[in-house]
Amino acid sequence: MRMESPDSEKPVFTLNKVKFKDILYIKKLTIKEKKTTAIVGRSGSGKTTLLKLLNKLISPYGGTIYYRDIPLEAIDAVTLRREVVMMPQTPVIFEGNIRENLLIGLKFSEKKLPPDNKLMDMLHVVGLDKKLDEPAHRLSGGEKQRLALARVMLMEPRVWLLDEPSSALDKDTEDLVMQKVVDFGRRNESSIVFVTHSSPMAWKYAEEMIEIENGEIVSIKQNQHA
Amino acid sequence: MHKNGIVDIELLQLIAAYAYVIVLLAIVRIMGIKREKIIVASTIRMTLQLIIAGYVLIYLFNHPSFWFLILLFFLMEGFAINNTFKRVKVPLNKELKIITAYSLIGGTTLSLMYFLLVVIGSDTWNDPRYFIPIAGMLIGNSMTGISLGINRLIDSMRTERDRVEGALMLGATPKMASKDIVNKAFDASILPTINSMLGMGIVFLPGMMTGQILSGTSPLIAIKYQIAIMLGILGSVAFTVLIFVHKAYKVFFNKEAQLVLPDETEEKRTRKE
Numbered sequence: 437m438r439m440e441s442p443d444s445e446k447p448v449f450t451l452n453k454v455k456f457k458d459i460l461y462i463k464k465l466t467i468k469e470k471k472t473t474a475i476v477g478r479s480g481s482g483k484t485t486l487l488k489l490l491n492k493l494i495s496p497y498g499g500t501i502y503y504r505d506i507p508l509e510a511i512d513a514v515t516l517r518r519e520v521v522m523m524p525q526t527p528v529i530f531e532g533n534i535r536e537n538l539l540i541g542l543k544f545s546e547k548k549l550p551p552d553n554k555l556m557d558m559l560h561v562v563g564l565d566k567k568l569d570e571p572a573h574r575l576s577g578g579e580k581q582r583l584a585l586a587r588v589m590l591m592e593p594r595v596w597l598l599d600e601p602s603s604a605l606d607k608d609t610e611d612l613v614m615q616k617v618v619d620f621g622r623r624n625e626s627s628i629v630f631v632t633h634s635s636p637m638a639w640k641y642a643e644e645m646i647e648i649e650n651g652e653i654v655s656i657k658q659n660q661h662a
Numbered sequence: 663m664h665k666n667g668i669v670d671i672e673l674l675q676l677i678a679a680y681a682y683v684i685v686l687l688a689i690v691r692i693m694g695i696k697r698e699k700i701i702v703a704s705t706i707r708m709t710l711q712l713i714i715a716g717y718v719l720i721y722l723f724n725h726p727s728f729w730f731l732i733l734l735f736f737l738m739e740g741f742a743i744n745n746t747f748k749r750v751k752v753p754l755n756k757e758l759k760i761i762t763a764y765s766l767i768g769g770t771t772l773s774l775m776y777f778l779l780v781v782i783g784s785d786t787w788n789d790p791r792y793f794i795p796i797a798g799m800l801i802g803n804s805m806t807g808i809s810l811g812i813n814r815l816i817d818s819m820r821t822e823r824d825r826v827e828g829a830l831m832l833g834a835t836p837k838m839a840s841k842d843i844v845n846k847a848f849d850a851s852i853l854p855t856i857n858s859m860l861g862m863g864i865v866f867l868p869g870m871m872t873g874q875i876l877s878g879t880s881p882l883i884a885i886k887y888q889i890a891i892m893l894g895i896l897g898s899v900a901f902t903v904l905i906f907v908h909k910a911y912k913v914f915f916n917k918e919a920q921l922v923l924p925d926e927t928e929e930k931r932t933r934k935e
Contacts, residue, residue: 491831495918513919518833528828531842544834591832 446504448595448627449490454499460485460651462499467644469504472618472628474642476635482651483631484525487597490629491522518545522597525631527584527604529575534559535568537583541591550590558586561616563609577604582613589620596621598630602637614641680705722790731790735797739767742805749809752816761909766808769902770800777894799870799891800898803855807899808906811851815907818843819914819923826921836915844907851903855896862892 449467454460460482467473467490475483488494489501492513501508503516521541530540538555542548555568562582566575575583581604588596601617602610618641621628632638638645639659647655671679683705687698722730743763747754754762774797778787786792819826822843829839862868867875870891874884916922 492918493827493830493920495920514833514835517831517919521833522831524824524828524831526824528825530825530829540829541832544829544832544838587832597831 447502448504449629450502450505452500452502454489454496454501456482456485456489456494456496458651460489462486462653465646465653465656467627467629467646469627470622470625471643472621472630472641473644473646474638475629475631475646475648476633476638477648478633481648483648484599485651486648487522487599487629487631490595491520491597492516493522518547519593520595520597521588521591521593523584523588523599523601525600525603527577527580529572529580529583532572533569534566534572534575534583537572538568538587538590541587545591547591555590558590559583561589561620562586562613563616578606578609581605582609585613585617589617592624593626595627595629598628600632601630602632610637719790719794722794726788726790728788731788731793734794738797738801739770742766742770742801746805746809746812750812750816754812755913757913758812758910761906761913762808762812765902765906765909766801766804768905769900770797770804770898772901773800773804773894773898776897777890781890781894795870796891796894800894803895804898804902806854807851807903810854811847811903811906812910814850815843815847815910818846819911819921823921823923830919830921836912836919836921839921840911840914844911847907848900848903852896852899855899859892859896862888868892 446469447466448469449465451462451465453464454462475486477483485494489496490503492508492511495508503511503520508516530537532540535552535555538558539549542550552568559566559568562585564579564582564586566579572580572583581601585598585601588598598617602614605613614637618628630642635645643659645655645657645659646653647657683701687701690697690701718734722734743766746762746766747759774793775787777796777800778792782792782796819840826839826843830836858868868888871881871884871888874887875881914921914923
């Protein structure tokens, strides 16, 4: 369920003097709708905290976060998360087989479940050549990460929050998967916000790159080539 | 000595039973297992508790009083609640303590009333001979069940934190996100009762039934009582734990559907990124 009709001119998130403990302080930030945005920074810089704040998994100690001009406090957390879906850095694998793991996001969001052929298509997009009945816990770290990505893609959320989405993938697989994920998101007119410690990766796929250092934004760069 | 076909245990025979424990203590000491104190303490405590219980029961059987019965019932519940708090490995917050208390009282009262009014018969429901032992069995087993349930629920909320948060990130409600944990806590709680039912009559004869047979009751009557009481225990444990888990999981979430574990700060976790 989408909250209102999409409007490409509007920012998807606006942050105003947002503070979280001594980990993060963002004076002003706008994340644009239907764009791919990279949040870049070293380990411990506050990148994951920012994603969690946008997913309302944690709440700021001060300031306001707006989602499509509505303050997050005014939006029901579960309703928001069904539209603004987050994928953690360590992929979460639930009990059951690959099919059950693909469908679980849709079940949580109480959305219609697709047939098996659509699930297979999604596995193909992320380059995972596995049968739907295979137990998910047997997959390798990289395969679990791709399964988690496919799960989010199936949900077709308005906003994707991806925390180091390719950290467990080798370079070739990372290129293949990230390009397909970004293309898929653009085709669906989704906004993608991904966290990475790798500037080259951010430059390759993001239209905007936000650099964070010690919990504060140090630069925001536009990228015409992504 | 035989009294009305019942073999009574003389004082000397009872002392012989204690001597058996002294043999056990000697073995434990020789093997270097440092559990002498707990064995002695629990033997003394059990003896004192049973002597007091025996005299209270004699008084109650001779002077049946409805209000005294109710008072005794709530005393038993109080001890069971307090014992449950002691058995839980971590300190419980106020909310969890309240949920534990009303789950135990609710689950056992419901089962006890059904058992006494429907199974035993409405005219004898407040007879101390039925009320006290049955209440004791239901409360005791429910106490064990809920203790296991609390420990499992708290442990799993901690160890499976990533999975719960992973579900929340995908739009799950707190109920959906903790469904597996709630189910596992329920399983852990009723497993001892289920195992006991499976072994009953083959691996062992249950205490209540053995007691009845030793006191001269026909095994067939003893079996009927045992079946009924076992089903009562199963229902009591299940209801107690069901009430508990379906209320208790909510304590771990705030109104923003965020997972909140009281003793672990978000700061520590976020720093790990």
